[in-house]
C-alpha cells in the first residue's frame with residue numbers, strides 16, 4: 001500500500017468519522033492491521049520468505065477443497081498439485097509442521113531416501129509431550145525415533161523378527177473367519193473396509209504377540225472397544241490440532257481423563273504379555289542350555305512364531321535384554337498403529353495400511369471384472385478347485401504372479417500411506433536444483449509420485465500389467481542406481497534405510513487374503529455405489545475408501561460351501 005493510498009484512506013475515514021481519527025492513529029491502526037494480518041492469516045496462506053522460490057498450492061483453495069468440501073485426495077491432487085509438477089519436481093503444501101516441501105519425482109525421492117543425515121526425521125510428534133498420542137506411542141520406538149543410533153538399536157532387534165516371520169497359515173485361518181462373515185451376509189452389501197480392518201487387527205494381535213482380539217467375528221468385544229475408543233480419542237481433530245488442550249486443560253475434561261486411563265489399560269495388557277513371554281522364554285532357554293550343553297536350537301517353525309517371541313528370542317541370542325519392556329511395548333504399539341488400527345466412527349480417517357490396500361484392491365477388481373476374472377483363474381490354478389476351503393501355503397503365494405501385479409498396481413494407484421512422516425533438513429542443501437534452507441519441513445508425496453504423468457504412462461489408468469515381467473515398472477527398476485532414480489518411481493513402502501519393515505509381511509498377508517477371496521467369491525459394487533466411477537477417498541491420514549460396500553457371492557459354482565475342516569492341503 002503506497003503512502004498516497006494510506007492518506008486517502010485516512011481522509012475518507014476522517015470524513016465519515018469526524019474527530020475520531022487523527023492521521024497518526026489512523027496510520028497506527030493500519031500498520032497494526034497489516035502486522036496482525038502478516039503474523040496470522042498471512043503466515044498461514046503465504047509460504048515463508050526463504051521458501052518463496054518454490055511453487056506452492058493456493059492455500060485458500062486447498063483449505064476449502066480439503067476441509068470444507070472434503071474432496072478426495074485424487075481430486076485435490078489433480079486440481080492443485082499436479083499442475084505444479086509441470087514445471088518443478090517439488091512444491092509446497094501446508095501440513096502439520098507448516099508449509100512443507102512435497103517431493104514428487106523419483107530423482108528427488110532418491111535423494112530424500114538415501115541422504116538420511118540431511119533429510120532427518122522431524123521430531124514433530126514427540127515434541128508435543130503429555131498428549132494422548134504421545135502417551136500411546138511412548139518416547140522411544142522404531143517409527144518415530146529420530147536419533148540415528150537409538151533407531152539402529154530398535155531396527156537391529158526388530159529386523160530379524162520380521163525377516164523370520166511368515167505367518168501364512170495364520171493369514172489363511174483368519175481368512176476363513178472372514179468367509180464366515182461374508183457367507184452370513186448372503187449376498188447383501190458388506191462394508192469391506194471395516195471387514196478388512198477387523199481381519200488385519202486379528203492378524204497383528206496374533207502375529208504380533210499371540211493375542212486373539214476376535215474382531216472379525218465379534219466386532220464389539222471388550223478389547224476391540226477399548227482399542228477403538230483409544231484410537232478415536234487419539235485422532236479427535238480438536239485435540240490433534242490443539243494439543244495444548246491435552247497437556248494444559250485435561251484436568252477440566254473428565255471424558256479425556258478416561259481416555260488416558262484406557263491407554264493405561266491397553267499398555268497394562270501389552271506389558272503383561274511381554275513380561276510373561278520373557279519369563280517363559282527365559283525358562284525355556286535355561287532348560288535348553290542345560291540339555292544341549294549350550295546349543296539353543298528350537299524345533300518350532302520360526303515363520304509362524306509371533307513377532308514378540310522372535311524379538312525376545314533375538315535378545316536372548318544377543319545375550320540379554322537389548323530393549324526395555326517399555327521400549328518393546330512401544331514398538332508393539334507402533335506395529336498396531338501402522339499395521340492395524342480399526343475405527344468405529346466413520347467420520348474418522350482410517351489408519352490401517354494393509355486393510356486399506358486390500359479394500360482398494362477389492363474395489364479395483366469390482367470395477368474391472370475382466371481383471372478380476374483373470375486373477376481368479378490364477379487363484380484357482382494355484383490353490384486348486386477342491387470343493388472345500390483351503391489354506392494357501394508359502395509356496396502357493398510365491399506363484400501368484402498376476403495377483404501380485406494387481407497388488408502392486410493397487411498400491412501405485414491408491415497407496416494407503418500418502419506422504420510418510422515429515423523430515424526436516426539438517427543443513428542448507430540443494431535438492432535437484434532447488435535450494436532448501438536448514439530446517440525446511442519435507443515429505444515424499446507418494447500419491448503424486450505415483451500419479452505424476454512425467455513419471456508414469458497414463459497414470460490414471462488402472463493397469464496391473466505395468467508390473468508384468470519386462471513391463472513399465474521393470475524397466476524403471478532395471479535403472480537401479482541410475483542417476484534419475486527411476487527405481488524409486490514405485491515407493492508405497494518408501495525406500496532406503498527407513499523403508500517399511502513390515503513390507504513383506506503386508507504383501508504376504510494381501511496375497512493370502514486376495515487369492516482366498518478370489519478362489520471362492522465373485523464380487524461387484526452395488527448399483528447405487530458412490531465408488532462406481534472411482535474410489536471416493538479421504539484426503540487426510542491413511543488413504544481410505546469411504547463406506548465401501550461390496551456385494552460378494554459364492555456363485556462361482558465351482559466350490560462347495562463346506563467350511564474348512566481343519567485339514568491343510
Ligand code: HEM
Nearest residue numbers: 143338339353354357417420421493494498500501502506
Ligand atoms: C500396505 C501396508 C503398509 C504400507 C503402505 C506401509 C508403508 C510404510 C512407510 C511409507 C513407511 C515409512 C514411514 C516414514 O519413515 O515416514 C513405513 C515404516 C514402517 N512400517 Fe510400514 N507400511 C505397511 C505395513 C506395515 C506393517 C504390516 C507393519 C508391521 C506389522 C509395518 C511396520 C512399519 C514400521 C515398524 C516402520 C518404521 C520403520 C523404520 O523407521 O525403521 N508396516 N511403512
